[in-house]
Amino acid sequence: MSGIAGVLKLNQTAVDESLLQKMAEPIVKRGPDGTNIFRRKMVGLVHTRLQAVSNGMEPFFDEALGIAVATNGTVYNQAEIREELREVGYQFYTESQAEVLTKAYHCWGNLFVEKLDGAYAIALWNDAEETLLLVRDRFGKKPLYYGFGQSGEAFYFGSNTQSIMQSQDVDTSIDPEALHFMYSLHAVVPAPLTILKGIRKIAPGSYMVVQHNGMATETGYWNLTAQRDYPEYDHETWKEVIESALTSAVVKEMGSANEPVGVLLSGGLDSTLITALALESGIKGIQTFSVGFEDQPEEKGSEFFYSDQFVDKYQTDHYKFEIPNSEVLRRLPEAVRNMSEPLFGQDAIGFYLLSEKVKTKASVVQSGQGADELFAGYFWYPQMVESGEFDPYERFSQYYLDRPHSETLDLFTKPYQVGDIAGDFIRDHLTRDGAETFLDKVLRFDVTRLAVDDPVKRVDNMTMAHGLEARMPFLDQRLVELTMAMPPEYKLMHNGKGILKEIARGRVPDDIIDRKKAYFPMPALKYVRGEFLEMMTDLVTSEKAKSRGIFNQAYIADLIKNPEAPSSFTNIQGSKLWQAALLEMWLESMGL
DSSP, rough: OEEEEEETTTTOOOOHHHHHHHHHHHTTTTTOOOEEEEEEEEEEEEOOOOOOOOOOOSSEEEETTTTTEEEEEEETTHHHHHHHHHTTOOOOOOHHHHHHHHHHHHGGGGGGGGGEEEEEHHHHETTTTTTTEEOOTTOOOOOOOEEEEETTEEEEEEHHHHHTTTTSSSSSSBBBHHHHHHTTTTTTTTTTTTBTTOOOOOOOOOOEEETTTEEEEEEOOOOOOOOOOOOOOOHHHHHHHHHHHHHHHHHHHSEEEEEEEEEEEOOOOOHHHHHHHHHHHTSSSSSSEEEEEEEBTBBBBBOOHHHHHHHHOOOOOEEEEEOOOOHHHHHHHHHHHHHOOOOOOOOOHHHHHHHHHHHTOOOOEEEEEOOHHHHHHHHHHHHHHHOOOHHHHHHHHHOOOSOOHHHHHBBBBBBOOOOHHHHHHHHHHTTSSBBBBHHHHHHHIIEEEEEEETTTHHHHHHHHHTOOOEEEEGGGGHHHHHHHHHHHHHHHHGSOOOHHHHHHHHTTTTHHHHHHOOOOOOGTSOOEEEHHHHHHHHHHSSHHHHHHBBBBBHHHHHHHHOTTGGBBTTTTOOOOHHHHHHEEEEEEETTO
8 A cells, every 4th residue: 555654843843854764664565666755844754655556646745735645545435525625616736645635634624534435544734733633544454653752852653663663762662551452352452552652553533633742632533333223124125235335345445546456365255255246346357366374184274175166166367375384484573573563363474475475466455354343253253142141341251352361460470460451441342332232342342443453454564564455345434334233133144244145145156155164274373383383482482582571481381381282272262372472573573
């Protein structure tokens, strides 16, 4: 897509261009087709461009309005906004998305964000008011980090944490609260926290205004409800409206690029369905991409059996990549080095290696991310629904948390032990108004918070590490709002994702629709043995790891001794040893 970064000097001095150049280096991979720098008064903006989605040079400065903007992402309804602005008297001199944003801001002020439809992170400088506006899309598809310098002289922001760390002016010590979230919610660290004390992030569906003196205010501009405020649709009508909304999202995101958009095709329902709908809508020349890894006795390393059936049916321009374990092991540190924050999901490495291959053929793809969280596709949702537990936290946590709070205390040494803030966070979200059933509350929580910092962040980090933009049509605003209003039984039927399975029937091979829910396979990081066990053991028992003093070494020793014992897996079957090793690998790769 692109990368953005910048500095606001709170001491009212000019920004050093060499600092902006350093901040650009970690985001060049997000936009490998050109880097531009803008400096004005006490602000500096950086933009790295991905030509496949770019429609103009940025940072863009509208001299007449005194507004500069740099964007990471795409506003899908920019043409409609442009026409609306023309009707009230604005003239346009370029085809740039950025020009639309400057004039929209000038016309409607901060509330212009409510009109945007897309995946975006925006930095906008108002010259007259000397304010910096930072905006993040509703589902956090595009990241946006920030930090105040320890010197007290500057405010930094960027598309990844590495860019901000280039300033060498932010606190990079570990945040114990973020650590607690990370090891309770399988790497989810909700905004504004990050694993580093001096770097924060804008919440999804929010914007922040930073004054020239450093005063900052963050405001939410969108809230998702799960109430039945739509007409009393019957089953067939719900099927029709969901199918229509999903098709519209697929077509919209397929069309807003400067080249054909491919699909990351697993052997599952989500990616095959969006491909089928795109083909049915008349989109030609779709490329599809699949990846597979080595099998383990307990689990297949690829879904080729299923993806091949779909390709045989539709004859897409298909590419299939097989990656040996030796390659996975060798490339692990490199993949981890490209994570803005530690990502535990084993498929992060899979996405990284697949994206490198895909980039040789395409620069923009669609992914099925978000469908499981929206349509109740994971195995733990029915368990929660059927639970007799009254307390919402207990009802949720017994099937979802990586470890209970008591075990989290055992995992860390004293300086990193905190109260049960993850529990408080869960209770707060599961008791908020605006959702009628427990499943509604869980899915709303998942789509708006948990998914943002797990699968969504994972896909963005790993694809953009190779300058590959991944779009997620299931996280389209209209589709999400419709689906959240749909009665839960239409999601839970047919063992989950019921309405999607009915839409797919006849379009997608039955073997794919009727198979048991599968996950992006990376068996070597789930069943830890052999060279992978040796690598993880070396990481968590190294002198550097011990000197950090984060983990209780007795807890770690037990994981090493019994890496495949039931107690060594989380509720959703992640390896606890891998989680510990991943943090150590990330800290080491960051030089922290």
